[in-house]
Amino acid sequence: MVTIDLSQVSVRDGNELLRAAASRGEDIEVLNPDARHHIGVGLVAPVSVKVKGSAGYFCAGLSHGARFEVESNVGWGVGDSMYAGSVVVGGNAGAIAGVALRGGEVVVKGNLGSRAGQVMKAGTLLCCGKASFLAGYMMYGGRIIILGDSGERVGEDMSAGAIFVGGKVQSLGSDAKIAETTAEDEASIREFLARYGVKFDGPFTKIVNAGTKLRYGVNEPISRPLPHTVFSEGETYWNAKVVEDIHAKSLIGRYRIRGYGASKAVPHLGDIALKIDPSRLSAAQDALKTVNLAMTLGDRHGAVPLKLSMPVLNEDCTGARLEDGGHCREHRRRRHAGGAARRSRTAHLPVPVRAARLEHPRHAARRRP
C-alpha cells in the first residue's frame, strides 16, 4: 500500500506517483484530496485506489481497470471516458457523472448532478439517490440505474442503451419511452446491486429510445461516384462530397443529415428592445416625421443611382387603423365572411405596392409621352 498526501504534493506529481505505484501493482491511498481535480486520471493498471475525502472534477477519467473508492463527494465528470474498472463514490456526484463512459462501473451512493451518463456508450452508472435533469442525455449504449427519482427529461435524445428508475419518473426526454423491464434486466440489476452491497427491493421503470427522431422514411441512397469537373487550379466549390450531397437531395427531397442542425425560433415581441422608454414619449410628438422610408442604390463609381421611396402608411386601404390591430381584425373578418367580401380582400392588398414610387431615370423617361 502506497500513501500519497495531496497536501504535500501537487495533483500532477501525485498522479505521477499514482501511476508509478500502480505499474508495480501496489494499491494506493490518497490523503487530503480536498476536492482537487483530475485525481487518478489515466490510470491503466488493475489496482485499488482509496481517496480519503472528496475528489474534484474528472476523478478516474480515462482510466482502464483500476478500482476507485472515493470516501465523500466528487465534482463534475467522474469516470469521464473510463474504459474498464470501477468508481464507488460515498457521497454525491456533480454534473455529467459517467460522461462518455466506454465501459466499467460507476456507483454513486448519493445524488447525481445534471446530465449524468451523457453520451455514454457502455458500462453501468448507478445512482443510489436522486438524479438531476437530463440523465442519460444523448446516451447511445450502456445502462443507467437510478434508485431514487429520475429528474426531469430523463433519456433526452438517447439513441440506445437503457435507463432504469426505481423512484418516480419526473418527465421523459424527447425521443424516450417507457418499456417493459424484462426478467433478464431485473436479474442483472439485482446481481449488480448485490455486488456493491446496495439494498433495493422496489420495481424499476425502464426507459429506452422511442425511435421517433433522426429516422426518416426514405433512406439515404448508397453513395456512388458521380462524374464532376475537377479544375487544375485546385480546390473549388465542386468536389465529390458536394456533388454527392446534391444527388442525395434530388433523390430524397431533403439535405442529408449532417450533425443535429439548429432551429431558430420566430422572433417574439419580447425581443424588441426600444431605444427610448415608451413611457417618456409624449402624445404631442409626431412619430411619423422621424420615419424615413427611402433609400438610394448604386450611387458609387459614377453610376446613375436608383432612388426608392415610399410614403409611411399608417392606415391600410380599408381605413382600419393599424394601431388598433384593425388590419388583422379586418382581414380575419373578411376571411370568415361571404364571397363578396372575399373578393374585396384581394382588391386591397396591392395598394401599398402601388404607393411605392420608383424614381429611376430610365423608368421616368419611359413614362413620358
Add this chain to the structure above:
Amino acid sequence: MCGIAGIIFKTPGTNQVLGRALVDMLDGCQHRGPDSTGFALYEDGIKGLRLRFLTGEDSAAIERIRAALADQKATIIKEKREGATFVVDVEYQGDIQPFAYAMEHAAKLVSIGSSLDIIKDVGTSHDLDKTYHISEIRGSHGIGHVRLATESDVKPEAAHPFWATGFADVAIVHNGQITNYWKMRRRLEARGFEFRTDNDSELIAVYVADKLAQGIKLEKALEQSVDDLDGTFSFLVSTKDGIGFAKDRLAAKPMVMYEDDGLVAIASEEVSLNRLFPGKPLSTTEPAPGTFRTWSRSI
C-alpha cells in the same frame, strides 16, 4: 470559465477572518480564472461612505475626484492610494445615484458603500493580497471572483465584482454568459442607467440595481433574474445584510454550498470550500437548476 465564491459568518462579532477566508477560497479555484481577481468585502469600522476608484498612476484623476467630492458637498474623512486604486472615506448626506454618476464622471469608480469595499485588479488572489492586504480585513461577509476573460478585455475595470450602480453596498460576481445582454442593456439604458464596460456581468449588477430602485426585495429580484436573463449563469449578490445566489435553468455553470452553525459558504467548486476546512470531507449540496436563495445576517 470563471470562479466565484462567497461567505457569510452567521454570528456577529465572531469568526470574522473574512479576507483570509476569501483569499483562500479564490486561490482554490484560481485555475478557473487566472486573468484577474476581485473581492467585495463588508468590513467592520468604515466611517461614513467609502469610495474606491481605479486611478493607476494618474494624479490628475485624484485632483478631479477631490474637486468632484467638493462639488457634491462631500467631506473627506480619510484618503489613501493603494495599488492601482485611490480610496476615500467621506461624509455625505444625499441621494447615492446622482452622487455616484457625478463621481464616475470624475474617475473610474469601483464601489461606494458604508461597509462595502470592492478590491479588484489583474492578477491572482495572492497577488492582490500582497498589494491590498486583503487577508487582514475583518468583516461579516463577502464575495469574490477569479476571471477568465471571454467577453471583454483583461483590465482592472472589467474584473469582478461589479457594484450595482447607484446602490450603496450592493455587489455581484458572475460565472457565465448573458446572451440577451444587448437587449437588456438597451432597456436599462432607456431607464436612465449608465454602463461603464461591455462586460455582461455589469448588466447583472445594473439589473439588480434597477429592481432594488423599484422597491423590489432582493430575493424577488433574484427570482425574476432567472426568468429575465438568458444564457448560462451562476451569480452571487451581496448587500449590507447578506449574500444570495441565482442559478440558470440549464445548470451549465457549477455551484456548491456548505452550511454549518457558524457560516454559509458558496463556491463554483468544492475545492474552494475545502480550503476553509483542509483535510475534512464536507457535506456539500448543489443548488438545483433555476433556483435562488439569500442569507442575511439576521438568520
